[in-house]
Amino acid sequence: YNDCCSDYEAVCGHHGGGNGTGVVGGPEQHHLSLTNNTAEMDVIYATGPHNGSETWCDLSKAGGVAVRVGGYSWTYNDGGWTGLLHKVTFTNLDHTKSYSYSCGGSNKQFRFKPAPPVGTLPVTVALVADLGEGCNKPGCGNATITTLAAEVASQNIDLIVHAGDIAYTSGDQSIWDEYLREIEPAAANVPYMVVCGNHEHYYNFSGYLHRFSMPGPRRHVTSQPARRVTRGGGAPLPENPQNVMFGFNYGGIHFTAFSTEHTLEEQVDFLRADLHAAANNRAQVPWLVVFAHKPIYCSTNDYFDCEESGPHIIEPLIEPLLREFGVDLFVAGHLHNFERSYPVFNGTITKSFHNPGKTVHVVVGNAGCDEGLTDTWLSQPAWSAARQATLGYAKIVANHTALNFELLSSNTRQSIDSFTITKGQAANNQ
Numbered sequence: 001y002n003d004c005c006s007d008y009e010a011v012c013g014h015h016g017g018g019n020g021t022g023v024v025g026g027p028e029q030h031h032l033s034l035t036n037n038t039a040e041m042d043v044i045y046a047t048g049p050h051n052g053s054e055t056w057c058d059l060s061k062a063g064g065v066a067v068r069v070g071g072y073s074w075t076y077n078d079g080g081w082t083g084l085l086h087k088v089t090f091t092n093l094d095h096t097k098s099y100s101y102s103c104g105g106s107n108k109q110f111r112f113k114p115a116p117p118v119g120t121l122p123v124t125v126a127l128v129a130d131l132g133e134g135c136n137k138p139g140c141g142n143a144t145i146t147t148l149a150a151e152v153a154s155q156n157i158d159l160i161v162h163a164g165d166i167a168y169t170s171g172d173q174s175i176w177d178e179y180l181r182e183i184e185p186a187a188a189n190v191p192y193m194v195v196c197g198n199h200e201h202y203y204n205f206s207g208y209l210h211r212f213s214m215p216g217p218r219r220h221v222t223s224q225p226a227r228r229v230t231r232g233g234g235a236p237l238p239e240n241p242q243n244v245m246f247g248f249n250y251g252g253i254h255f256t257a258f259s260t261e262h263t264l265e266e267q268v269d270f271l272r273a274d275l276h277a278a279a280n281n282r283a284q285v286p287w288l289v290v291f292a293h294k295p296i297y298c299s300t301n302d303y304f305d306c307e308e309s310g311p312h313i314i315e316p317l318i319e320p321l322l323r324e325f326g327v328d329l330f331v332a333g334h335l336h337n338f339e340r341s342y343p344v345f346n347g348t349i350t351k352s353f354h355n356p357g358k359t360v361h362v363v364v365g366n367a368g369c370d371e372g373l374t375d376t377w378l379s380q381p382a383w384s385a386a387r388q389a390t391l392g393y394a395k396i397v398a399n400h401t402a403l404n405f406e407l408l409s410s411n412t413r414q415s416i417d418s419f420t421i422t423k424g425q426a427a428n429n430q
Contacts, residue, residue: 021174022082024048027104029180031187034159034248036215038115041090041191044213045103046083046177049075055086057103061094076210078203081173087213110188113158119284121252126157127362127394129293129333130197132168132369133179139336141368143410144393149185151413157395159190159250163333164197164260164293168369171202176211195257196244197293197334204235205261209243214257216242234263247274253287253398254278256327260294260334264317271318275325286423287398288327292318295332297341297361299384301376305334319345322359328403328421329396333365336374338394338407339387340419349383354422362405364394386417 023029026047033042043057055071071088075081088103093114102109116123126148134142151157167179183192193214200208237244245267247256256274258267278288296315298306322330323345340363342349343356350356366373368391375389391410396403406418 021080021177022049023084023177026051026083027086027106027108028184029177030103030108030110030184031180031212032112032189032191033193033213034115034191034215034250035089036248037091038095038117038249039091039093041093041112041114042087042213043090043101043103043188044085044087044211046085046180047104049082049084051084051104053084055088055104057088057090057101059090059099059101061097061099074210076206078206079171079173081176081207083177085210112189112191115191116158116251118249119252121286122397122399123159123251123253124157124395124397125159125161125250125253126151127161127163127291127331127364127396128367129163129331129363130165130336130365130369131162131367132165132371133175134182135370137370137372139368139372139391140370141391141410143391144367145182145186147408147410147413148183148393152186152189157190160186160192161255161291161331162192162194163291163331163364164195165199165333165365165369166194166197166208168199168371169202169207170199173207176207180211191250193248193255193257194243195292196259196261198261201235201261205238209238209240212243214243214246215248216240216244216246234259234261237262237266241270245270247278249285251398252285252400253289253396253403254281254285256288256290258290258292258318260292260314260332264314268317268321271321275321275327279325282326286400287329287403288325289329289331289396290322290327291331293332294334295339295361295363296330297344297383298332298335298339298363299378299381299387300335300337300339300374301378302335302374306378319359326357327359329405330359330361332361332363333367335363335365336369336371337363337387337389338366338392338417339363340385340405340417341383342385343421344383347381347383353419355424356421360405360419360421362394364392364407366390366392368410385419388416390416392416
């Protein structure tokens with residue numbers, strides 16, 4: 001897709017092929033997310049429209065008695081979707097305990113650990129982007145979905161971050177249902193933190209805005225009139241930007257998210273305030289990671305994204321903030337491959353990953369979808385440290401002095417590429 005270019009109307013300017021289907025039965029599609037309180041956890045699940053709007057989950061500590069926790073429900077009908085979405089917030093969680101829960105009378109039971117206290121290290125986070133529902137084409141994300149579930153079941157990851165392009169619905173709201181069923185074994189057991197990409201634009205991002213709960217303002221989401229996404233300008237922010245721009249701490253890492261699909265100018269004040277607060281808290285939370293869908297740096301053979309959008313639309317507003325507040329890692333997707341930079345600012349690099357003073361940029365758009373992987377490249381720029389197109393996902397493991405990044409094969413779980421950013425000790429890897 002050359003989004004928002006000459007083929008906009010053919011590719012993006014329609015609402016998509018909603019097929020009028022939805023959920024029958026349930027509960028299903030459980031997925032967790034963090035709030036701004038580390039002693040809380042949100043869960044959203046879906047049921048059919050005739051299951052009733054009553055919302056509740058039974059929550060128990062390991063070996064304890066279940067307590068019923070109430071919530072609320074809502075729906076939306078864009079694309080002819082039918083069903084109910086439900087949210088329950090678990091409160092007063094004890095970070096030293098593990099919990100199990102089931103919702104709405106379902107016999108499905110899930111387990112999770114609360115977020116660790118702010119500053120806790122080490123933590124392990126999975127990073128993906130451009131992950132669609134399972135399919136039978138080359139480059140589909142089936143193996144990634146399966147492997148994320150296995151990693152969660154083995155307690156190898158604490159959190160999943162998805163940097164946009166979720167499910168690949170093409171406007172068909174039932175694909176949201178199918179994808180969220182598939183990702184449930186992972187996302188119902190660890191927090192699943194997402195930001196929107198260009199493939200969420202259908203019905204003015206309605207499916208995305210209704211189906212997730214990120215740690216922003218807690219107002220009810222209402223569908224907004226459809227607006228065309230203009231080249232470079234982005235869509236206006238929704239009335240409730242809860243899922244569009246947000247920040248949160250997970251242990252000793254602060255994450256800041258923003259939308260490359262909405263007007264960047266409207267997000268700069270939020271980003272500056274969030275990053276400023278995080279930078280002032282480095283003694284407690286030493287690592288700062290920003291994630292969004294479209295990258296600043298990429299060298300895929302894609303003129304608009306790598307030679308126009310990144311350097312001329314996103315970079316002028318965003319990269320100065322990364323430098324000013326010392327962001328360690330910028331995570332993006334959009335290009336269906338993997339690429340990482342040396343520490344870089346304004347095209348100028350340092351090859352040392354020890355106290356680099358510049359941000360490392362990674363594209364992790366190789367999680368898999370029905371559009372396949374992209375293995376065509378421009379001449380490799382000096383800032384580009386590694387690039388390839390293998391189905392995979394990434395993990396970061398952070399302690400107080402090192403943040404290790406590793407790209408893994410979704411099929412074999414073997415390491416493909418890695419680097420380590422270090423602070424206060426000799427560099428050990430680039």
